[in-house]
Amino acid sequence: MADQARVGEARATALLGEQTLNLSKKSRPLETVIQFVLLICGALSIFTTIGIVWVLAQEALLFFTLTGANPIEFLFGTRWAPEAGFYGALPLITQP
Numbered sequence: 001m002a003d004q005a006r007v008g009e010a011r012a013t014a015l016l017g018e019q020t021l022n023l024s025k026k027s028r029p030l031e032t033v034i035q036f037v038l039l040i041c042g043a044l045s046i047f048t049t050i051g052i053v054w055v056l057a058q059e060a061l062l063f064f065t066l067t068g069a070n071p072i073e074f075l076f077g078t079r080w081a082p083e084a085g086f087y088g089a090l091p092l093i094t095q096p
């Protein structure tokens with residue numbers, strides 16, 4: 001493996017004369033800035049999603065504790081009449 005690297009290096013030297021080919025990563029300041037901006041955007045989207053889920057969970061817990069509604073009846077109930085204490089959401093989902 002090391003022999004192949006030396007052969008490739010010798011070919012590059014032969015092609016370029018005395019100038020050797022430097023394949024190390026060059027410093028690109030703009031690339032670093034872009035990576036930082038993308039990291040911030042990714043973190044912001046993750047925290048926003050966590051915040052949305054947190055608020056929805058709080059409101060759902062508040063709804064089910066204050067009204068006494070059963071989550072199973074809420075999801076699969078066929079009658080929506082909140083004034084009478086019926087919170088079946090299925091008609092709201094399947095309504096055309």
